[in-house]
Every structure is written in C-alpha cells, then in structure tokens.
Amino acid sequence: MWQDDGLVTTATKMNESTSERTLHGARAKYAGGLHSVAADTWAWLQPNGDLGESNAGFVVNGEHALLVDTLWDLKLTHRMLEAAERAGIPRPETVFNSHSDGDHYWGNQLLADAQIISSTNAKKLMRLDPPAEMRRMRTTGRIGGAIGSLPLPVIGTLRVRGLPSIPLREMGRMMMPFDWRGIELTLPNRTFDGRMEIAVGDRTVELIEVGPAHTQGDSVAWTPDVSVCFAADVLFIGCTPIMWAGPVESWIRALDRILALNAQTYVPGHGPVCGRDEVQLLRRYFEWVKSDGVSQLKNGVPPVKAARNLLLSDQFASLPWAGWDDPSRLLPILCTEQYVRDGGQGHLRGLGRSRAITQMQRVRVDVERRHGGHA
Ligand SMILES: [Zn+2]
Known part of the structure; x- marks a missing residue:
C-alpha cells in the first residue's frame, strides 16, 4: 500500500513495528512525532489517528514558519511546539486551521500572537463548539x-x-487521554473563502477550501514547490473516516480536487503520511458507502439498520477497508447523509450528533463481537 518516495522517514510506514504507544494506549502502527516529508516541510503525527490523535504540519523558509493546525489540548500542542523548536523550526508566525474540530485548533492560544487563518465557514462553526x-x-x-x-x-x-x-x-x-483545562478559545483572526495564497518567506502555500466534506469549512494546504498536500480531515488513512457535513457525494468531489493536485505526498488529518494510492482507496470507500449504504437510505432503511446490514455481513470482512480502525464510523456517515437528505442545513450537530456517536458505540461492540477486534 505505502510507497516510499525516499523523502519520508521510513518509520512512518504502516505496520512497521514500533514499541511506541498511542495516546489511547494501543500499540502504535507507525512512529509518531516530527517527520520530514520534503525539504523544509514537516508532518507532526499522532498514531494511530484514533479520536483526537490528529496530525499537524510545518512549512518553513529561513526564519519563517507556517503551522498547519494545532492539537486538541494545550499539553499536546506544547509538546509539538517544543519538538519543532528542538528541530530548529522557527516559531510559527502564521497558523492555518484546516477546519472546526477541536483536535485541529484548541491549541491556538499558545500562538495567539500569530496570524491565524481559516475558511469563513470553519470559523462560523468554531464559535459553536466551546x-x-x-x-x-x-x-x-x-x-x-x-x-x-x-x-x-x-x-x-x-x-x-x-x-x-x-x-x-x-x-x-x-x-481520558485529553486535558481541556485552561483552554481559551482562540479563533482565527483572518478568514478566506474558496482560495487564498500565503507567503512563508519566499515560499507560497495555497489554502484551498474543498468542503463541505468531513465538516462544513474543510480546507487543505498545498505546497506546490515540494508537492505536499496537507489534507487534514479530508483524509483519514488506516482509520475509517467520520462525516459531519457531507453529503458523501460532496466528500468524493473534495477527494477529486486533492487528487487533481497530483501531490507526491499527502499528509492526512488522521493516520500515516501517504501517496495517491491511499487517497484513491478512500475514494473507493465512499463510492461503496454511496452504492451500498446511501442506496438503503433511499429505500427507507434507517441509518442504524443500514450500517448494521453492511458491517455485520460476511462480505464486509473481505473489503479492503475492513481492516481500518473503527468501521462503526460508517454509522455517523449515514446519519449525516440522512440528515442532509431530510433537508438538514449543512452540519450534523447537537442532539443529532450525540445520538450518532452513542449509537456508534453500540454498533462498535457488535462489530467487534462479529468480526473480532478488527473486522
Ligand atoms: Zn480530526
């Protein structure tokens, strides 16, 4: 699956043995921390990409640095900034928040003096998520x-x-792994719609809004000089994606847009650094959700039943994504899809979201019983 292009620290390969533990205490499937993905371009990885185990990135030029996303709490963000400093990365003068989920921006206050940028749509949602x-x-x-x-x-x-x-x-x-004490919401002080170019010293980084997909305001950071796309939560690699905006069709269009960049390297929001093949596989997953899941919704099957029909079937174990972490996230995807089909405006929030999460926990238990720890 993984293709080593010689630029990425080899320990970011999936399944390479490491004694490292994830934040949630599982065995790490790839090494976490700071990884050079191209010249002056870094990924910060938190294996295995489970809830809150989000990635970030640094784009550097001389004394200038851009940080792509902060992390879910102050301790995790502090740890990342310290590691960057040890690696000689200058203190970021610009922060880009890819979207409105806390695991990508609640650490902002540690860089409150920086220019902090997000899409207008992402900032709107951040205000709602204390x-x-x-x-x-x-x-x-x-x-x-x-x-x-x-x-x-x-x-x-x-x-x-x-x-x-x-x-x-x-x-x-x-x-349990997260500590939200002391967080003061620090929202972006600059927003954009559609597309925006920013300078990092002599380098140019393009911020491209590709949502709605995972959330309403999803954006990616594209560094054309080294062909690296920081795709944030438009990409989940080795773990099943979760969708709060959608619909599925719209996420497929977002994947087509980042595939069209033809990047040599993609840094996902959750999971290891990857290439085009993994992006294509995620696209196939959503095609499957559309053909086998959304089609059930169209026939009046409720999301919980539709998800169970797919995840508890014999065939599921033979699908390429059966080995991804947490297959039960298919349920929130279908709940969000149903919400949009029912005329819901944009983003599954509040009670609908809580209900999807709690139902997912139950489905997860049943999937684990049916297919073992991994499907
Ligand atoms: Zn995330």
Whole structure:
C-alpha cells in the first residue's frame, strides 16, 4: 500500500513495528512525532489517528514558519511546539486551521500572537463548539471510565434524557487521554473563502477550501514547490473516516480536487503520511458507502439498520477497508447523509450528533463481537 518516495522517514510506514504507544494506549502502527516529508516541510503525527490523535504540519523558509493546525489540548500542542523548536523550526508566525474540530485548533492560544487563518465557514462553526462542553463530557467520561473498568460481565450504561444509553467504558476510553483545562478559545483572526495564497518567506502555500466534506469549512494546504498536500480531515488513512457535513457525494468531489493536485505526498488529518494510492482507496470507500449504504437510505432503511446490514455481513470482512480502525464510523456517515437528505442545513450537530456517536458505540461492540477486534 505505502510507497516510499525516499523523502519520508521510513518509520512512518504502516505496520512497521514500533514499541511506541498511542495516546489511547494501543500499540502504535507507525512512529509518531516530527517527520520530514520534503525539504523544509514537516508532518507532526499522532498514531494511530484514533479520536483526537490528529496530525499537524510545518512549512518553513529561513526564519519563517507556517503551522498547519494545532492539537486538541494545550499539553499536546506544547509538546509539538517544543519538538519543532528542538528541530530548529522557527516559531510559527502564521497558523492555518484546516477546519472546526477541536483536535485541529484548541491549541491556538499558545500562538495567539500569530496570524491565524481559516475558511469563513470553519470559523462560523468554531464559535459553536466551546471547550467547556467537552470538559463536562470528559467528567462524564471519567466516571464512565471508572465504572466501565469494573470486572462486570456487561458494559455499564449511562442514561441521558433524549439520548440512547451510552456504553460507559467506551466513553471513558475515548476522553481520558485529553486535558481541556485552561483552554481559551482562540479563533482565527483572518478568514478566506474558496482560495487564498500565503507567503512563508519566499515560499507560497495555497489554502484551498474543498468542503463541505468531513465538516462544513474543510480546507487543505498545498505546497506546490515540494508537492505536499496537507489534507487534514479530508483524509483519514488506516482509520475509517467520520462525516459531519457531507453529503458523501460532496466528500468524493473534495477527494477529486486533492487528487487533481497530483501531490507526491499527502499528509492526512488522521493516520500515516501517504501517496495517491491511499487517497484513491478512500475514494473507493465512499463510492461503496454511496452504492451500498446511501442506496438503503433511499429505500427507507434507517441509518442504524443500514450500517448494521453492511458491517455485520460476511462480505464486509473481505473489503479492503475492513481492516481500518473503527468501521462503526460508517454509522455517523449515514446519519449525516440522512440528515442532509431530510433537508438538514449543512452540519450534523447537537442532539443529532450525540445520538450518532452513542449509537456508534453500540454498533462498535457488535462489530467487534462479529468480526473480532478488527473486522
Ligand atoms: Zn480530526
């Protein structure tokens, strides 16, 4: 799958053994940290690309540096900035936030004096997503983690009005690695629509809005001089994508746009650095979601049932994406697709989003039972 173009640290290959642990405590499938992906161009990787294990990047020229995305909390962002400083990367004077998910911008306050850029659409959504909400969820998660780790034959559940019961062990596991204390939302101070060129010393970086796909305002950073595309969450590699805006058709168009750049190297928002083949495979995944999943929705099958029909089938295990982490994310994809089909405006949020997440936890348990740890 992976093609070594000689530019990338070889340890970023998938499946290369490493003793490293991920933030969530799993065995790392590739090395994390700072990786040179081209001259003066770096990726910061957080294996394995699970929830909150997001990537970032640096584009450098002399004394100038651009940072593509900050991370989900201050500790993680601080760790990245320290490693960059040790590698001789100047302090970023510009930050580009690819989209509105906290794991790509909640570390902004550590670079509050920088020019911080995002698409107008992304900034609109950032205003709606206060870290206080996540701190509350983490408290729930902490309780959940404790209860969920008791040696009980069944997984505990939490009942919240208006939501399906939440499998607590799962909630706790998801939230524990992150610390949202002290975060003050630091929003972009410059926005763009469609396309924008920025200078990093003598280098030019193009910011290109390709959403809606994963979220409403998805944008990528394209560095043509070294043929590297920082694709953020338009690309999930080795882990199943999750979709909050869509529809699926629109994400396929976003992939076509980044494929048209013909980049030699793609840095995903989650997962290892990759080439065109992996982008093509993700495109095939969405074609499959469209032909086998969305078609069910069109026939009136609810998203949960449609997802179960696909994920719990015998055929699923033989598909190329069956080995990706967390196949149950197909459910939020289909929930979002249904939301858009029902005339929902743009982005699955609030109760709809919480419901999709909690239902996904249940489907995950069943998929693991049916196909083992990995499908
Ligand atoms: Zn992300």
